[in-house]
Structure formats: C-alpha cells, structure tokens
Amino acid sequence: MRSPRSASDTSVALAIPADPGLVRFVRLVAVSLARVHGIADEHLDDVRLATSEACARAVAAHRGAGIGARVQVEITGGKALTVSVRDLVPLPVATGLAAAELLREEALRQHGRDLPSAPGDDVDPMPEAVGLLAGLADDVTVETGPDGTSVRMSWSRLRRR
Amino acid sequence: MDLSLETRPEGEHTVVAVTGEIDVYTAPKLREALIELVNDGHHHLVVDVEGVDFLDSTGLGVLVGGLKRVRAHDGSLVVVCTQERLLKIFRITGLTKVFSIQDSVGAAVTAG
Numbered sequence: 001m002r003s004p005r006s007a008s009d010t011s012v013a014l015a016i017p018a019d020p021g022l023v024r025f026v027r028l029v030a031v032s033l034a035r036v037h038g039i040a041d042e043h044l045d046d047v048r049l050a051t052s053e054a055c056a057r058a059v060a061a062h063r064g065a066g067i068g069a070r071v072q073v074e075i076t077g078g079k080a081l082t083v084s085v086r087d088l089v090p091l092p093v094a095t096g097l098a099a100a101e102l103l104r105e106e107a108l109r110q111h112g113r114d115l116p117s118a119p120g121d122d123v124d125p126m127p128e129a130v131g132l133l134a135g136l137a138d139d140v141t142v143e144t145g146p147d148g149t150s151v152r153m154s155w156s157r158l159r160r161r
Numbered sequence: 162m163d164l165s166l167e168t169r170p171e172g173e174h175t176v177v178a179v180t181g182e183i184d185v186y187t188a189p190k191l192r193e194a195l196i197e198l199v200n201d202g203h204h205h206l207v208v209d210v211e212g213v214d215f216l217d218s219t220g221l222g223v224l225v226g227g228l229k230r231v232r233a234h235d236g237s238l239v240v241v242c243t244q245e246r247l248l249k250i251f252r253i254t255g256l257t258k259v260f261s262i263q264d265s266v267g268a269a270v271t272a273g
Contacts, residue, residue: 020186027215045246052217056185132218135253 018062064110180212183220204236
C-alpha cells in the first residue's frame with residue numbers, strides 16, 4: 001500500500017520553455033506529486049487548475065516580454081504541498097493585493113497587444129487568473145520585483161472541506 | 162488529451178459538443194469555432210462541456226466572448242454541465258451569474 005511521503009524528501013524543479021502547449025505537462029506532474037504527498041483526492045483538481053493557471057500566466061508573461069528563458073516551477077512536499085512558479089519579467093516591487101493588481105495590469109497590456117486589429121467587441125475578456133488561484137489553494141503568495149514574479153501556492157495534507 | 166469539437170443542429174439551436182481539455186493552448190480552437198458559427202448565422206448556441214475534463218480561465222474567457230458575440234445578434238449561449246469540478250470554477254469566477262448552465266442539451270434548448 002502506498003503511503004504519503006514524509007517531510008521534504010522529494011522536491012521537483014521543472015524549467016519549461018514559454019510554450020503554452022507545455023503547460024499541460026506541468027499540471028500532470030503537479031497532480032502526480034500531489035498524490036504522492038497525500039493530498040486528498042477531492043483537492044487534486046484544485047492543484048491541477050491552480051498550477052496550470054500560474055504556469056500559463058508566467059508563460060504568457062515571458063512571451064509578452066519577449067523573454068526566451070524558461071519558466072521555473074518548483075513543487076515541494078512536506079506538511080503542505082507547495083507549488084512555486086517564477087517568471088523573469090521585471091516589475092515594481094510589490095506583494096499581496098498590490099502584486100496581484102500589477103500582474104492584472106501587465107496581463108491586460110499583453111492581452112491587448114496579442115489581439116488582431118479587431119473591433120473592441122471582438123475581444124474575449126481577460127481572465128482573472130490570480131483571483132482564481134485564491135479560490136483554489138489554501139494559501140497564495142504573490143511577489144513581484146525587478147527579478148520577476150513568484151507565485152507560490154500551498155495545500156495542506158490535512159485539509160478537509 | 163487534445164480538444165475536439167462536434168457541431169450539430171438541434172431545432173433552432175446549434176449544439177457544440179466539446180471533449181478533451183480546454184486550456185491556454187487549446188482554447189483558441191474553441192474560440193475560432195464559436196466565431197465561425199456566429200459569423201455563419203448560428204446565434205443560438207448550446208456548448209456541451211460534459212466531455213471536458215479540464216477547463217481553465219482562458220477557456221472561460223472564450224465562453225464569455227462567445228456569449229458576447231451571440232448577444233450582439235440577440236442570440237443565446239447556454240452551457241451544458243453537470244460536472245462538479247467544472248461547476249466549481251464557474252462559481253469561483255462568478256460566472257454562474259453570467260451563464261445559463263443546464264444539466265442536459267434538452268434543458269439547454271428549452272432555456273436558450
């Protein structure tokens with residue numbers, strides 16, 4: 001019988017090219033590790049979606065800024081499962097809500113640039129990715145700065161509804 | 162899993178049955194399909210996501226975009242979904258107030 005891994009005996013780091021087609025592999029890895037670390041089945045979908053959202057945001061940020069470097073993802077077990085996603089797009093220093101607002105503005109700017117010269121009503125609304133994360137993870141920390149943005153999400157192993 | 166789309170008429174409605182994963186990579190395919198349908202005069206859409214096993218915020222954005230487009234033609238876009246894990250995402254993002262979400266294509270055709 002499988003038993004949850006103890007403490008921090010596994011930590012996995014991924015570095016993915018800024019390619020939207022690769023985001024699905026990150027969520028596959030995240031869910032596999034969440035299972036290994038004993039996250040309850042009913043929360044695996046939260047880990048899957050939140051990891052995917054954070055990763056997709058970082059990939060879009062790199063593409064929007066023309067940064068060729070890879071997006072860094074680190075998944076760590078322990079008392080909680082922690083998924084950290086880091087991009088390298090420089091932004092002013094901020095944390096918490098101020099950081100989330102900066103990311104929203106940045107995403108809107110990129111979103112506008114990606115669009116063809118379509119009329120205004122042909123624009124799909126920009127999803128509120130960071131707000132969604134807060135509804136999915138036990139804890140979310142967002143930090144922006146000159147070295148990029150770090151989005152850190154965690155789920156307790158003992159979490160109950 | 163990739164995204165696949167099947168479109169069929171259902172009375173005055175057009176049903177788009179989606180299977181697979183709707184994410185940042187595959188969502189543009191759904192977006193293009195919905196735009197094409199609206200441009201071809203299909204203004205009463207039923208988007209059936211019962212066969213979808215992953216939906217992210219990009220996918221939600223595409224659905225909201227589809228809704229805006231059909232409404233511009235006095236049309237409708239009804240979502241068919243009974244999967245709790247997808248319904249939860251609609252709830253967290255407040256989109257249960259924006260979409261009519263039905264539990265079957267039959268109910269969606271009646272609602273839309």
